[in-house]
Amino acid sequence: MNISIIGTGYVGLVTGVGLAEKGHRVICVDTDGSKVDSINRGVPPIFEKDLEGMLERLVKEEKLEATMDTANAVKNSQVTFICVGTPSSEDGSIDTSYVERASQDIAEALMETGEYHVVCVKSTVVPGTTEGLVLPIMEEAGLEMGKDMGLGMNPEFLREGVALDDFMNPDRIVIGGADDRSKSVLREIYQDFESPIVVTDIKTAEMIKYVSNALLATKISFANEMSRICEKIGADVYGVMDGVGLDSRIERKFLNAGVGFGGSCFPKDVMALIHFCRWQGVNPRILEAVIKVNEHQPIHAVNMLEDMLGRLSGKRIAILGLAFKADTDDVRESRAIPMAQELLRRGARVVGYDPMAGKNFSGEVSNVELAGSVEEALTGSHGCLIQTDWEEFRSLGEKDFMVMSTPVVLDGRRVLNPEGFDKVRYRTIGR
Ligand SMILES: NC(=O)c1ccc[n+]([C@@H]2O[C@H](COP(=O)([O-])OP(=O)(O)OC[C@H]3O[C@@H](n4cnc5c(N)ncnc54)[C@H](O)[C@@H]3O)[C@@H](O)[C@H]2O)c1
Structure with missing residues (x-):
């Protein structure tokens, strides 16, 4: 099938590459010319494992191309996926302005083609957005649902860092469709995937995405709350959860x-669901608690470090890991941001290091110095906070921390093996 993809960020590019690999012809669209140029050279504008080689080959084989011309991409395809961002507005509710703009561009293009076309939202949108925002834009332009166009919602569950593998082998594929024809066109796109396919209505598909992310975020905040009591009583939350998880x-x-x-999804999606619940007259008590616990964890880590080091004012603190998680260069909502802000507020000098995300982090918090290596970050530091579970940090041993002025380490992700630590003062959350 010929497929166009509007918005070629983490989701759009991986979707494009994945679908092209499955034999579809894909045209990726983005308003950012540098991303388009990079894709057409076969170079992914984001860091994501396995993407580079595959993109280069698909571009060479003319199975995938990128453009800034939405109209042309839509006209030359049968299905268009909307993969633009849906960031948080200032009040935490979802900002659908990019979806709106993309829908207008698609509607204009479709008015000129006269051929049946399926528009499918892949961006994460609160229930009602696909039928209450995207469809009216199409209808106002003069398109008739069922005759000129079909409508679908196909949420994406990929995780950054393993995005391509997640896209190619998902636990499930969710397809929401406005009618049988839309559903069957979207099913056909995924016919070569081996995963179970859930075919449902559009609002259910929109809701499945939010409920999945909210439940995962709830599990994390629940574990964090339990970690606090474990710290008090001398139990180990990891051991507890190993037992519980069986x-x-x-x-x-x-x-x-x-x-x-952190990341571009959990905080924003939980906040959007909170606002959506309130708007619907439902009190989101659990979700509010999930956010509250999450906001306190980086502060708790700084408190623990201060407990070990004494006043932080004037001390040099190294943050290892600036990406919101390992294997990505994405720093959106990274816990390194509130952590660095809190350290600076307490008068510390903050030095950050990340194997991939240093450049992206540089604009996030002013006054954080960036180091080019673990050693550079640690040298002369009084304390170290490990924020990201990069593989590179797992192998750090006592001798690596000996370049510090005082080897005091707070491991925020349980990456180190402290057995044999003699001179390093080590603590971790939940033990
Ligand atoms: N990143 C993830 O891990 C992930 C996972 C699942 C779902 N999602 C959801 O997928 C959506 C996209 O997320 P992302 O991380 O890929 O965002 P992103 O910010 O990385 O990419 C969005 C892209 O859309 C482009 N864009 C915006 N308006 C456009 C327009 N009118 N025409 C063409 N291009 C346009 C931007 O330039 C940008 O490159 C969001 O709703 C997000 O919540 C993200």
């Missing part, structure tokens, strides 16, 4: 305590 009704995943969740 219960097949519960599952061990997403029960790791630490400095909290």
Whole structure:
């Protein structure tokens, strides 16, 4: 099938590459010319494992191309996926302005083609957006649902860092469709995937995405709350969760305590769901608690470090890991941001290091110095906070911390093996 993709960020590019690999012809659209140029050279504008080689080959084989011309891409395809960002507005509700703009561009292009075309929202949108925002834009332009166009909602569940593998082998594919024809066109796109396909109505598909993310975020905040009591009583929250997670009704995943969740999805999606609930007259008590616990975890980590070091004012503190998680260069809502802000507020000098995300982090918090290596970050530091679970940090041993002025380490992600630490003062969250 010929497919156009509007918005070629983390989701759009991975979707484009994945669908092209499955034999579809893909045209990626973005308003950012540098991303378009980079894709057409076969170079991914984002860091994501396995993407580079595959993109280069697909571009060479003319199975995937990128453009800034939405109209042309839409006219030369049968299905268009909307993959633009849906960031938080200032009050935490979802900002759908990019979806609106993309829908207008698609509607204009479709008015000129006269051929049946399916428009499918892949961006994460609160229930009602696809039928209450995207469809009216199409109808106002003069398109008739069912005759000129079909409508779908196909939420994306990929995780950055393993995005391509997640896209190619998802736990499930969710397809919401406005009618049978839309559903069957979207099903056809995924016919070569081996994952179970859930076919449903559009609002249910929109809701599945939010409920999945909210439940995962809830598990993390729950583990973090339990970690606080474990710290008080001398139990180890990881051991507790290992025991709890063996219960097949519960599952061990997403029960790791630490400095909290970040990234472009969990914080924003939970906030959007909170606002959506309130708007619907439902009091989101659990979701509010999930956010509260999460906001406190980086502060708790700084408190623990201060407990070990004494007043932080004038001390040099190294933050290892600036990306919101390992294997990505994405710093959106990274816990390194509130952590650095809190350290600076307490008068510390902050030096950050990340194997991939240093450049992206540089504009996030002013006055954070960037180091080019772990060694540079640690040298002369009084304390170290480990924020990201990069593989590179797992192998750090006592001798690596000996370049510090005082080897005091707060491990926010349980990456180090402290056995044999003699001179390093080590603490971790939840133990
Ligand atoms: N990043 C993730 O891990 C992830 C996972 C699942 C779902 N999602 C959801 O997918 C959506 C996209 O997320 P992302 O991380 O890929 O965002 P992103 O910010 O990385 O990419 C969005 C892209 O859309 C482009 N864009 C904006 N308006 C456009 C327009 N009118 N025409 C063409 N291009 C336009 C931007 O330039 C940008 O490159 C969001 O709703 C997000 O919540 C993200």
